[in-house]
Amino acid sequence: MTLKDRLITLIGYNRAWEIRSRLSVCGLVLACWSDFHRYRRHAYIGFGKRSRKNLRALIMKDAHRVEKGLSLAGMRPFFGERMIGHLQMLIGCYVERYGYDFYADCGLLSLRRYVGAHDAFRGQSGYEKISLVEAFCDTHRSPGFGTRVGVDTLSREEFFECADASFAQFVAGRRSVRDFSGKRIAQDTIRQAAALAQRFPSVCNRQSVELYYYNEPARVREILRLQNGNRGFGETLGGVAVITAIADEFEGVGERNQPYVDGGMFLMNFLLALHSLKVGACALNWSVGPGRDRQLKKLLGLDDGLVVISLVGVGEVSERLKIACSPRKPLGDVYRGDGTIA
Ligand SMILES: Cc1cc2nc3c(=O)[nH]c(=O)nc-3n(C[C@H](O)[C@H](O)[C@H](O)COP(=O)(O)O)c2cc1C
Structure with missing residues (x-):
């Protein structure tokens, strides 16, 4: 009998589980402290010299x-x-x-x-x-x-030309749209996109995400009022999706950031799915503090255990639209090989 087994016989499974959970909380505090310091050292926050x-x-x-x-x-x-x-x-x-x-x-x-x-x-x-x-x-x-x-100007047909093309053309053709007709996008369409996005890979296949979708204009306006990146096009959207990850489905210290990884994977698949269905979309950041997060959850009646990953504005693409070029970094700044490349 191992020491662990002996301890369980002595105090019972529930008490042993409780002790284990308390130890994990200590580990979580230390990990968050270390996360905090890494972010403080590297992200642009505070008064230090910018790198x-x-x-x-x-x-x-x-x-x-x-x-x-x-x-x-x-x-x-x-x-x-x-x-x-x-x-x-x-x-x-x-x-x-x-x-x-x-x-x-x-x-x-x-x-x-x-x-x-x-x-x-x-x-x-x-x-x-x-x-x-x-x-x-x-x-x-x-x-x-x-x-x-700068800006590219395309017709709707040109924009979606790549939707049925090869994968390389398809991914290059998906772009954030900020030019919509204002037509409402039906729940059914977004449901279809969600079904496609469900093929996303997730840690231990837990698929810990939930997607909420709103297309009633007054509700859409209320949601967008809480978000800071939709000025100039928010009013032309045909609906807003809220992508969330379920914190209750993650475990231990090591998985503390996993909701963002799995939620982000789902978000990407959802954006691609929308493009394949010829629905225009723009991810809308949810980079907010806890107060704003609570406001959104209260407004929509979302569970506290949901981690909001991002909003996504969707809509019918205008007949003729302008798209920000969003140039990509040189590949060498992204692909670093085995780390020996200067
Ligand atoms: C998580 C996330 C949040 C974003 N938030 C906003 C936003 O608030 N407003 C906006 O106009 N674009 C937003 N974008 C779109 C980015 O600006 C866009 O993806 C980037 O410029 C690359 O362009 P592309 O999507 O056309 O390839 C967001 C994108 C992501 C992935």
Whole structure:
């Protein structure tokens, strides 16, 4: 008889289980403490000096915000003044420290597209701000890295051409849509997409996800009011899905972040499934604090044990739509081989 067996005989299964659970809670506290420190050390939070990776991510984020603004059906002239200033500062810092590369190029090209989109306003009041951006671009001349930044304009047919093509064409053809007709997307369609997305791989096949879908306009508006990334297109969506993972179905310290992995896998499959069904979609971040999370759960009557992974705005794609290019990083910054590649 092992020591463990003897202990169980002595105190019983339930008491032994309780002790084991308490020990796991101690382990969980230590693991969260370590997670906290890693995040504090590496993510861009607080006042420390920004690392190269911090800066390049911030540039990508702002460059994408510019593209996104340019891709909206009713582009707001002179939009994002503060963000444009912030982006110039980031590019300035980055180039000063590291010189020109793909990331600086992305930032600069997005500024150039921004200036280009305001051509019609030349000479009008307010254009002085655009001239300053133009001057910034002129003093920061990147040698060019073949980066494609800005907006593509396609017809609905062109956009979905790849839906029945090879896998490579299909994945390249799926893109976030922010240009919708406003038509409501039926529960049945989303149910179909959920059925396809169910083929996602999950840890020990636990499939610990739940998808909620709302298409009643007043409800959609209430949900979108709690989300910060749908300005300029939220009102044209035909419904909103809420992707969640079920915390109750994970175990122990090691699985504390697993809901995000499994939920993220399901999210990806769901986006691809929607594309195959010719439904336009845009994931909508749920990067919020606990208060906002509670608000959403209260609004929708969601169980506290659900981890909200992301929202997804869905809709009928406009007849003719603009799409942000969302340039990809150089492959070498993603595929690192065995780690010996510089
Ligand atoms: C989890 C997640 C959250 C996102 N949140 C938003 C958002 O709030 N608003 C938005 O317009 N786009 C959002 N996006 C879309 C990204 O901007 C987009 O996926 C990225 O630029 C790549 O472009 P692509 O989807 O066209 O390939 C999100 C994407 C993901 C995966």
